[in-house]
Amino acid sequence: MGKEIIVAPSLLAADFSNLKKEIQEVEKFGADFLHLDVMDGNFVPNISFGSPILEAIRPHTKLVFDVHLMVENPDCLIHLFKDCADIITVHAESTKHLNRTIQLVKSFGKKVGVALNPSTPLDFIKYDLDNIDMVLIMTVNPGFGGQRFIPEMLPKIKELRNLAPEIDIQVDGGINDKTGKLAVQAGANILVAGSYIFSGNYKNKINSLKF
Ligand SMILES: O=C(CO)[C@@H](O)[C@H](O)COP(=O)(O)O
Ligand SMILES: [Fe+2]
DSSP, rough: OOOOEEEEEBGGGGGGGGGHHHHHHHHTTOOOOOEEEEBBBSSSBBBBBOOOHHHHHGGGGSSSSEEEEEEGGGGGGGGGGGTTEEEEEGGGGOOSOHHHHHHHHHHHTTTEEEEOOOOOGGGGGGGGGGGGGGGESSSSSOOOSOOOOOOTHHHHHHHHHOTTSSEEEEEEEEOOOHHHHHHHHHHEEEESSHHHHHTTTTTHHHHOOOO
């Protein structure tokens, strides 16, 4: 442990007909990041929202915009997020040349995250760790909110924490007060939670993740 816990509500589970209010509520109750799941219906079997929505909500909050790109060929799309994202996370599985994609995100002056699907080994990023700000360990298979946390990801988080003691480790998928605690004990310091937070009582839920 050691690093302060960052709580990142995932907008995917918010009321889409009331986004401005939803975002301002989680901000008021202590959220640190706003996690924004961009899905293209190709890399994952679902479509969510894209840069026009992010630009529309950007003026209404000071939260850090943590953009999780679940798109095939992210190099073609990254530029769309240059005016609204603070952190851009790409999936290691979505690009042929991960190191080039990392450099592209950085060329826009953004922090760069790399996400790994549950079955993707840490070896994929071993030689890029010094160039990455954050590693996102997916604790479900990407594409949908409301899935169950995969406990086999806990040793993966531990292994990464040993490999990179200072890096930000984000976990995403099935996070609640119980699974979040296990992830933090394993070494994670950024907790994404969608259905857990947006299912009600935002204040208690956000507080319950600040271990
Ligand atoms: O990236 C994803 C899903 O692919 C996530 O960010 C989900 O939005 C998390 O939702 P919950 O599992 O917390 O409901
Ligand atoms: Fe996500």
